[in-house]
Amino acid sequence: MNFSVEIGGLKLRNPVMTASGTFGYGEEYSEFVDLNRLGAVVVKGLSLAPKEGNPPPRIVETAAGMLNAIGLQNIGIERFIKESLPFLRGFDTPVVANFFGDSVNEYAEAARRLNDAEGIGALEMNISCPNKEAGWRVFGTDPGETSTVVRAVRKATRLPLIVKLSPNVTDIASIARVAEDAGADAVSLINTITGMAIDIRTRRPKLANITGGLSGPAVKPVALRMVWEVYRAVKIPVVGMGGIMDAADALEFILAGATAVGVGTANFINPAATLDIIEGMEAFMREQGLQDIGELRGKLEV
Amino acid sequence: MSRYFRAEIAENRPLGKDYGILTFAPSETAVEPEAGQFYMIGRCAGKNGVSLIPVSCRDLRDPLLKRPFSFFRKTRTGYQILYRIKGKWTAMMRDMKQGSSLHVLGPLGNSYPPLPKGHTPVIVGGGLGIASVFSLAEKFAGSAYIFYGTRTTEELVMLDELKGFAKRLLISTDDGSCGAKGCITDMIRNFGGEDPAGMYTLYACGPRAMMAALDSIAKERGMKGYVSLEENMACGIGACLGCVVKTVTGHQRVCKEGPVFDIGEVLW
Numbered sequence: 001m002n003f004s005v006e007i008g009g010l011k012l013r014n015p016v017m018t019a020s021g022t023f024g025y026g027e028e029y030s031e032f033v034d035l036n037r038l039g040a041v042v043v044k045g046l047s048l049a050p051k052e053g054n055p056p057p058r059i060v061e062t063a064a065g066m067l068n069a070i071g072l073q074n075i076g077i078e079r080f081i082k083e084s085l086p087f088l089r090g091f092d093t094p095v096v097a098n099f100f101g102d103s104v105n106e107y108a109e110a111a112r113r114l115n116d117a118e119g120i121g122a123l124e125m126n127i128s129c130p131n132k133e134a135g136w137r138v139f140g141t142d143p144g145e146t147s148t149v150v151r152a153v154r155k156a157t158r159l160p161l162i163v164k165l166s167p168n169v170t171d172i173a174s175i176a177r178v179a180e181d182a183g184a185d186a187v188s189l190i191n192t193i194t195g196m197a198i199d200i201r202t203r204r205p206k207l208a209n210i211t212g213g214l215s216g217p218a219v220k221p222v223a224l225r226m227v228w229e230v231y232r233a234v235k236i237p238v239v240g241m242g243g244i245m246d247a248a249d250a251l252e253f254i255l256a257g258a259t260a261v262g263v264g265t266a267n268f269i270n271p272a273a274t275l276d277i278i279e280g281m282e283a284f285m286r287e288q289g290l291q292d293i294g295e296l297r298g299k300l301e302v
Numbered sequence: 303m304s305r306y307f308r309a310e311i312a313e314n315r316p317l318g319k320d321y322g323i324l325t326f327a328p329s330e331t332a333v334e335p336e337a338g339q340f341y342m343i344g345r346c347a348g349k350n351g352v353s354l355i356p357v358s359c360r361d362l363r364d365p366l367l368k369r370p371f372s373f374f375r376k377t378r379t380g381y382q383i384l385y386r387i388k389g390k391w392t393a394m395m396r397d398m399k400q401g402s403s404l405h406v407l408g409p410l411g412n413s414y415p416p417l418p419k420g421h422t423p424v425i426v427g428g429g430l431g432i433a434s435v436f437s438l439a440e441k442f443a444g445s446a447y448i449f450y451g452t453r454t455t456e457e458l459v460m461l462d463e464l465k466g467f468a469k470r471l472l473i474s475t476d477d478g479s480c481g482a483k484g485c486i487t488d489m490i491r492n493f494g495g496e497d498p499a500g501m502y503t504l505y506a507c508g509p510r511a512m513m514a515a516l517d518s519i520a521k522e523r524g525m526k527g528y529v530s531l532e533e534n535m536a537c538g539i540g541a542c543l544g545c546v547v548k549t550v551t552g553h554q555r556v557c558k559e560g561p562v563f564d565i566g567e568v569l570w
Contacts, residue, residue, distance in 0.1 A: 024541035031539075032306050044541075052553055059534045059544035064364040066536060070543045073553065217363045245363065268367055268536040269344060271306055271407065 001285060002292040005039070005259050007237050008160040008185025010094055010122040012039035012260060015293055016250065016278050019241050019264030020045050020098035020124060020164070021070065025084035026091075032271035035091040037278060039260060042096040043084070045126050048110050050076035060197050060206040065218030065243070066265060067195050069209035072100060072129075077110060081117045094121030096162065102132045104152045111156040122160035125153055127179075128168070128191045140166035140191075143178045154183030162239060165189040165230070167219075172226045173233035180234045188239035188262060189230060190223045216265040217243045224256050231257025231298055245273070247280025257298040303331050308346060309406045312379040314398055319456035320387045321430075322396055326404055327380035333409055335373040335381065337438035338530055338562045341408035342538035343383070344368035345394070365391045367536050370557070372434040372507070373409055384433035384459070410538050411561045414438050414505050414528055421503045421526070422469075422495065425449065426516060428486060428508020429457065434530040434561070435507050436460065439467040447472065447495065451486025451508070455479040487515040503527065504565065514570035527565035531556050 003014045017040040023029055026041045035041060053073025060067050075083070077099070088095045097114045101107035107125065114120055127140035127149060139145045150163055163179040165172055167190035176187050192213025197206040205211075223242020231238050240258030243265065244250050250261045266273035281293075290296065309326035316322050326343075335341075344367075369391050371383040387396050398404075414435075417423050423446040425435045432450055439448055440463075448468040452458050453476045465471050473481030474489050482489055486508075495502060504527030506516050513529045520527040533556045535545035540558035547556055548569040554560065 022537075022542065024539075028537075028539050028541040044543075053543065053546070055548070056546055057534050058546065059536050059542070061365060061367050061534075064366055066367060068536070068542070068544060073543050073546070216366055265366075265536075268542060270405070271537070271539065 001282070001290070002294070003282065003285070005293060007122065007162065007239060007260055010040070010096075010160040012094065014039045014278055014281075015254065015258075015260040016274055016281070017096065017239065017260055017262050018042050018267065018274060019262035020126070022264040022267045025080065026088050026095075027084065029267065029271055033275055035088075035093050038093050038274055040094045040096050040121065041088060041091075042098055042124060042262065043080070044074055045072050045098045045100050046074050046077050046080050046110065046114070047072065047100055048077055048106055048113070050074060050079065055208040057206065057208055060212070062195070062197055062214065063218060065214050065216030067197055067207060067212035067214055068192070069207045069212035071209065077113050081113075085117060085119050089119040095119060096122045096124050098124040098126055098164070100126040100129045102129060104131070104133070104149050107149050108152040108156040111153045115157040115159055120159060122162060123153075123157055124162040124164050124188060125150070126164050126191065128164070128166040138166065138168070140175065141169050143175060146175055146178045147182045150179050150182035150184055160185045162186040162188050164191055166191050167193050167222060167226055173229045176230040176234050180236050184236060186237040186239060186259075187230060187234065188241065190219065190226055190242045193219055193222065215243065217245055219243045220249060224252055227253055227258050228256040228300065244277070245269070247277045247284060250277050250281055251284060251296065254293065254296045255298070255300045257300070259297060303333055305333055305409070306405075306407050307332060309380070309404045311398055311400050311402050311404065313400060314395075316396070317384075318459045319454070321457070321459055322385050322387065323374070323382055324385065324395065324398070325377060325380045325382045326406060328406065332381070335376070335409035336413035337373070337441060338413035338434060339409035339411050340370050340372050340538075340561060341381075341383065341406050342368035342370055342410065344405040346403035346405045365394070368405070368407060368538065370532070370535055370538060372530070373437060374433050375437050375440065384430065384436070386430045407538055411557055412559070414530075414562050417442075417503055418526065421501050422447065424490070424502045424504050426486060426490065426504060426506035426508065426512075427451070428506075428512040429453070431506070431508030431512075431530070432459065433507075435505055436464075438505055439464060443467065445469055447493070449474075449486050449490055451475065451489075451512070453477065485512070485515070487512055487519065490516065491519055506530070506565070510570070513565070513568075517565050517568065517570060520565050528562050529565050529568065530561045531563060531568070532561065
């Protein structure tokens, strides 16, 4: 049975990756998950300089989901390379470095630094960030900004480049096409959906940042629809994510066209969720008599 | 030994006004908790393996996240947590029956540091905060001053046990229905004790305002102190960065660097 997949040149032993921001730098979960069994470890989003993030409260649970406004707190690329990457190099699993910036130059410089580090298999760029040089417009919600920043990063790295798309757009397929034309090797989606929650007694937002990103089972139908739209719009592989809690959820994404999947919020509920999902997908393939996970990819019948 | 296990509810009984004590028995050898540590507890559909697709969170998507609970006490039948029925999750917890299953992650976080040599412990519990300091009080076995404050008499729990653990138990309620009327921090402010102030170490858990007031008392009187903090959290193991608090050294995670912090390091 062939469970391996390829994402823009990056070979994975199975299609299950972790979603950035939900798995720390891998070490936090190593007590509960044999990292050698994962398709890939996607680390918490990195920036050139460390970031303090938003004030608390940063998390609130909503119906079948959660809002987060962490504010991209991270230790910065240099510390990541020095302190976190050596641990991850001890495993035979590709590391995908998620990164972001607040200007085109910062993205490109971050990509260069990560490109030169030993032990990174691919880059995933988070384009759901505002551009300080373009009136704080969010890169990923503007086709022009998306094209510029992806082109700049493309020139800065030879590593497989995954562009993580924002769902907070009217037509995600058109942004995916722009990313493909600008040199992306793959796209991943969805990032969180912007949302809010309010305390009616204090009349204040439940998050200090007022708004946050919605994730968990609540977003899965939206994510699935977007993966389906993007799959039909681009030729590059799609990494599907958004509310995947179990193997059945993951298989839905594969049928909608995803080559690989990202498991995010589920890690918080069950630290071994990734392994349960891998086992469940394999069991399903055996049950269906399938030889290759590729036999399911995009096989949604309409 | 694993810190992520399935556990059976050995006992779940109501206590006082809107409180409950739940005892869980791990299905495998568990790591021994220390006073100050906590567990992330989630519901569990039952034993795994009922379906072809092993799904650990099936049908358990709302409420979604596990919830953090302080380790309360160890008994013959298992480990206890003390909870207050406050929202959807804890209302469900109240109705959980003996014999049903939980997913438990823990013990997590750090614990209360040891008492400095020659010091007398002063334990402060505000409301449900008593849950975090209870096993510490038990450990100090008669040597600690225990201050315990709640809003009303009905919220005071486990008084006989606390009396047994304490060198002295001092109680306050907001409405004066038991003990002194007012804030527990006022009692501590006026507390003389028998030793010079510098020889007391505070161990406290309670509402934020209480702990902030304790910080200023500790500073005024040159006392050492430790507080256990709470924040909304998702993972409990340092990954989501949801539970940070502001400290003199920047954002620190309640679940990892905490929940116990040096009282002087927290920015209230």
